Amino acid sequence: MKLSSITAALCLTMLSFWVHAHNVTIPKDISELALKKVTDDVYVIHGIQGLPEKQNKGFISNSGIVVSDDGVVIIDSGGSLQIGEMILQKISEVTDKPVVAVFNTHVHGDHWLGNVAVRNAFPDARLYAHERAIERLNSGEAEQWLDIFGSAMGDAIEGTRAVVPDTALKGDETLKIAGNTYKMHHTGKAHTDSDIMIEHPASKVLFAGDIVIYGSTVSGARPEDFSAKGQIAAVEYALGLPVDIYVPGHGPTGDREIPEATLRFLEVLYESVQTYYDEGLADFEMRDKVVADLAEFSGWSGMDRIGRLISFVYQQVEAAEFE
Ligand SMILES: [Zn+2]
Ligand SMILES: [Zn+2]
Numbered sequence: 001m002k003l004s005s006i007t008a009a010l011c012l013t014m015l016s017f018w019v020h021a022h023n024v025t026i027p028k029d030i031s032e033l034a035l036k037k038v039t040d041d042v043y044v045i046h047g048i049q050g051l052p053e054k055q056n057k058g059f060i061s062n063s064g065i066v067v068s069d070d071g072v073v074i075i076d077s078g079g080s081l082q083i084g085e086m087i088l089q090k091i092s093e094v095t096d097k098p099v100v101a102v103f104n105t106h107v108h109g110d111h112w113l114g115n116v117a118v119r120n121a122f123p124d125a126r127l128y129a130h131e132r133a134i135e136r137l138n139s140g141e142a143e144q145w146l147d148i149f150g151s152a153m154g155d156a157i158e159g160t161r162a163v164v165p166d167t168a169l170k171g172d173e174t175l176k177i178a179g180n181t182y183k184m185h186h187t188g189k190a191h192t193d194s195d196i197m198i199e200h201p202a203s204k205v206l207f208a209g210d211i212v213i214y215g216s217t218v219s220g221a222r223p224e225d226f227s228a229k230g231q232i233a234a235v236e237y238a239l240g241l242p243v244d245i246y247v248p249g250h251g252p253t254g255d256r257e258i259p260e261a262t263l264r265f266l267e268v269l270y271e272s273v274q275t276y277y278d279e280g281l282a283d284f285e286m287r288d289k290v291v292a293d294l295a296e297f298s299g300w301s302g303m304d305r306i307g308r309l310i311s312f313v314y315q316q317v318e319a320a321e322f323e
Contacts, residue, residue, distance in 0.1 A: 074091075188233075
């Protein structure tokens, strides 16, 4: 074998290993809900990429699971009672320890409406969220999320009720739960004003919530809640943390390539809107140009609905002009 072909073969082997190491199958259907082992004691259940509908029962976001001898911690409980119960069922296949805590990464319904399943099965589990999430949910937003998910899914999520997190976080705490250390991170308004990222130093894993999204338009589902500049800063912050594995709110778990893609999406989006704003175009006039600038992400879900996201970024660009 010539040296060049040996090198080529070696490169191919390394490449396939590299791809394999980060190969996460994103389910197409609720029947594919599965526990993916990420490290010795960390698992992720990856949600499908799409909007909540009858068929998926709100199984659209990722749930992280940390198992220890003293109990189980869940990061995001899914979008319905049914999904919460399926998550608990999957956990019971790898441990008989009780769930002692849930972190809800932010206010959006797909990340906390499954709390009811945990509360039913483990009445003593503590439910943590950023204080702003609890404040918003307790001032009427919990019922709004129930209504939104109820009208999208009807009796497919029967029995789902709002169990609002009971323990407020500021986002700078270090907590000891079931023998594990968890570091909270909050960088101000980003994907929402209520985001917490949860670092699990023992495994060098960051549960990033929707600060990091891969494979679907970043913050496209609820652009009214987000700050483009704030989320760019939050992803940069996440990239600076001493972790090796990123669990996004939506999309595959992986290394830095996951948040780096989120960052590129947001930067290209913002710069593109800024450019056409400076040229005097209105938001609806620049839509196709912005989509063209985002060509790298043309396969991501939600690109067909990106007009709303563009108009919210447009408003933010406009507001920045008058700061
Ligand atoms: Zn989400
Ligand atoms: Zn969200």
